Amino acid sequence: MAIEFTKYHGLGNDFILIDNRSASTPVIKPEEAVKWCDRHFGIGADGVIFALPGENGADYTMRIFNSDGSEPEMCGNGIRCLAAFLTELEGVSRTKDYYRIHTLAGVMTPQLTDDGQIKVDMGLPRLLAQEIPTTLAAADSKVINQPLEVAEKTWDVTCVSMGNPHCITFVEDVAAIPLETIGPKFEHHPAFPQRINTEFIEVVNRNYLKMRVWERGAGITLACGTGACAVLVAGVLNDLCDRTATIELPGGLLEIEWSEVDQRIYMTGPAERVFTGKF
Ligand SMILES: N[C@@H](CCC[C@H](N)C(=O)O)C(=O)O
Numbered sequence: 342m343a344i345e346f347t348k349y350h351g352l353g354n355d356f357i358l359i360d361n362r363s364a365s366t367p368v369i370k371p372e373e374a375v376k377w378c379d380r381h382f383g384i385g386a387d388g389v390i391f392a393l394p395g396e397n398g399a400d401y402t403m404r405i406f407n408s409d410g411s412e413p414e415m416c417g418n419g420i421r422c423l424a425a426f427l428t429e430l431e432g433v434s435r436t437k438d439y440y441r442i443h444t445l446a447g448v449m450t451p452q453l454t455d456d457g458q459i460k461v462d463m464g465l466p467r468l469l470a471q472e473i474p475t476t477l478a479a480a481d482s483k484v485i486n487q488p489l490e491v492a493e494k495t496w497d498v499t500c501v502s503m504g505n506p507h508c509i510t511f512v513e514d515v516a517a518i519p520l521e522t523i524g525p526k527f528e529h530h531p532a533f534p535q536r537i538n539t540e541f542i543e544v545v546n547r548n549y550l551k552m553r554v555w556e557r558g559a560g561i562t563l564a565c566g567t568g569a570c571a572v573l574v575a576g577v578l579n580d581l582c583d584r585t586a587t588i589e590l591p592g593g594l595l596e597i598e599w600s601e602v603d604q605r606i607y608m609t610g611p612a613e614r615v616f617t618g619k620f
Pocket residue numbers: 354407412413414415416417418419505506538556557558559562564565566567568
């Protein structure tokens with residue numbers, strides 16, 4: 342049976358979106374998602390996202406499979422793409438400009454802004470070692486600027502969960518990082534029992550950071566929304582940036598704010614439709 346899909350991207354972090362609103366389980370299995378995501382033999386994407394019926398009072402549920410078939414808790418660029426996709430699916434019958442989306446990391450709220458961007462309430466960052474999870478510190482301690490041995494080198498890392506796990510390292514020159522070889526070593530390091538997303542950051546100034554990312558289950562991507570949020574939190578915790586900053590990724594810019602009012606993280610960026618098809 343052919344399944345309809347729409348391809349979207351958020352700053353080059355690309356996803357296959359499936360209208361799954363009539364069933365509460367994804368219409369394709371993780372191993373099929375691997376084939377769909379293949380850039381040579383499939384459609385090509387960093388992940389597959391399903392728009393499912395809402396749970397626990399939410400408007401919709403988002404589930405996502407990474408390109409390796411694993412299921413992450415959250416996806417920042419993906420939830421902006423989902424909001425744009427839902428707008429398209431609902432068409433003229435839409436009555437509000439925001440959605441409450443149930444995810445494995447809790448309820449997230451994307452809102453359409455006047456300039457065509459999407460601002461997402463990404464919830465509270467989680468900092469305890471048991472919440473990442475990581476064995477780098479005692480369960481109820483934070484991992485801020487702590488040494489980690491990877492590839493015979495000591496890296497000072499800060500760990501933040503945005504529902505999914507992130508390990509952040511501040512470096513002098515982000516372009517000089519051999520992401521393709523070092524990324525997998527971080528991802529599969531024994532200190533991270535559920536694997537890890539890894540971000541390398543160059544601080545340009547207190548409101549502008551450059552980032553490159555190796556994603557758990559997807560490898561090098563052009564952008565990572567949850568990663569950009571985690572990076573801002575890590576920057577504040579290390580006193581390297583302010584609570585509002587632009588994060589420059591290979592695919593473009595994200596605006597991130599860690600609100601002093603409610604301590605929640607807000608991410609603003611684009612989501613663009615690429616094409617539709619049947620597979
Ligand atoms: N690219 C995403 C994150 C997708 C999930 C990640 N690979 C994981 O396994 O946690 C984003 O924009 O946040």
